[in-house]
Amino acid sequence: MRISELANPSRFLRAANLAIPWLGGATVIVFAFAIYRAMLAPDDYQQGATVKIMFLHVPSAWLGMLCWGLMTIAALGTLVWRHPLADVTAKAAAPLGAAFTLLCLVTGSLWGRPEWGTYWVWDARLTSELILFLLYLGVIALWRTVEDPSRAARAVAILTLVGAIDLPIIKFSVDWWNTLHQGASVFRLGGSTIDRTILIPLLLMAVAFTLLFVTLLLAAMRNEILRRRVRTLRLLQASAAG
């Protein structure tokens, strides 16, 4: 089956029904291995055991941004190509992105208290991440405000494209401004500054979180397609009754 054939919601549902159990199984296995490796990772020479918070904080931060990136592509799909699954993807992804961004903020706060002496500081990285979370809440609210899904999709797509400006701000905030948050230490010119004994569990956790995200996204997209079918049937029911 070609990817373009999945544009048909019925074909997508059949593919999702097949893929979700396998993806769920793979997620459990990779998570079990990644958590095992994370628990075996040595303490950091400066931070001690609190470095283990990084195994949750960094993947959730990456996923919060990745999800908005995906929603940006979906927004183009809605506005330019009017792809049938584009707004389904955007609507299903928003609560997932919000949840991972919230997890990033909470774990970052819990990591910051012992390391920086404070739960929160209005520096560029933390503030731009908080703005991303508020943008997610705005998108979710907009979906709920406009009843017609196609009208809501266009409004959400515009907000998503505007909000995408926040992604490079989050990424480069630690370079553009003097922040309490540390600079890039995994994906940077000259290679990672993290020791392999900590870097490998971190990358494994990132793979596990990404698998979880993909599984949940497919399941949430399936739910959204079913919800739209319910809406269509209720409209038919109402018109038949009228």
Place this chain on the structure above:
Amino acid sequence: MQATAHIEFIVAAYAAGVVVVVALIAWVMLDYRLQRRILAELETKGISRRPARESADE
């Protein structure tokens, strides 16, 4: 010594992770059941997206 001093922050962070992941899984699963149940109820009442003849042909 440092680990015991900050263990509450590590435990709280992982507890937050568990809460968020479990909440997302529960939301997706419960929503799936709800939509399937509503669809089944509507179809039981004879409401279909396609005309009865077209559905019967398939």
